[in-house]
Amino acid sequence: MNNIVHIPFHGGEILAINEGGKPHIILRPAVEHIGLDYPTQYRKLESKSWATVGLAPMVAEDGKTRQMVTVDLRTFLMLLATIDERRVSDEARPILVAYQNEVADVIEAYFTQGYAFNPRMRAAAIGPMTVTFDDAMALYGQDRGYDYPTPFFTQGLRLAGFLRQAGCVPRRKKRKFFFFNGTSWEIQAWALPLLFARFEDVVRHFQPHPWAQPRLDDGSTERVLPLKRGES
Structure with missing residues (x-):
């Protein structure tokens, strides 16, 4: 039987369990806390190849054992990344944004250090949840x-001002949206909704003018070293 962990987060709780040494989030209360419709989000995950959805027996508040739907942390972050903050209510928007920005740090801290903490005081040992540019584009397509x-995605981010004009090096003022893993730049998972929205803005801008669409690079400069001091 799985023991439910109650993790305090922005005036509510994230309910999670430990499966195989990794955190899994109980889906329904997490989704409803953001103000979203649970059946809709559950059906959405069922149709996604990247989603890891399972059932786990747990003792509910009434003392009865029930099967509850759980998702791993990566699936939960991917789900959050597909939710546009402009499409939720004014009351739910701050909670959604907080989830998109901070929830991975809070959950990982609880399971690795035994307590939840302010993500702005992130311990150096806990790395951010990131996705590659290829994974981001696959998620976008799905x-x-x-x-x-x-x-095409990376070129759109260049035109939107997030990447330099060669490779996948972020502009210095946009570094907070990315993470250098030692060999290449990856995208912070919480930044995906913003980057997708800006990419769509670029696509919409060029659609009426197909002759002006930028030439696509061949992707040969995707993996690059970080900028040296003084470079822009």
């Missing part, structure tokens, strides 16, 4: 129904 190549 969620939006478009099959854009990764170079």
Whole structure:
């Protein structure tokens, strides 16, 4: 039987369990705390190849054992990344944004250190949840129904001002949206909704002018070293 862990978060709780040494989030209360419809989000996950959804027996508040739907942390972050903050109520928006920005740090801290803490005081040993540019484009395609190549996505981020004009090096003022893993730049999971929205803005801008669409690079400069001091 799984013991439910109650993790305090922004005036509410995240309910999670430990499966195989890794945190899994009980889906329904987490989704409803953001103000979203649980059946809709559950059906959404059922259709996604990247989603890891399971059932776990747990003792509910009434003392009865029930099977509850759980997702691993990566699936939960991917789900959050597909939710546009502009499409939720004014009351739910601050909670959604907080989830998108901070929830991974809070959950990982609880399971690795035994307590939840302010994510702005992140311990150096806990790395951020990130996705590669290829994974981000695959997620975008699965969620939006478009099959854009990764170079088109990176070119869109360059035109939107997030990446330098060569490779996948973020502009210095946009570094907070990315993470250098030692060999290449990856995207912070919480930043995906913003980057997807800006990418769509670029696509909409160029659609009426197909002759002006930028030439796609061949992706050969995807993996690059970070900028040296003084570079922009």
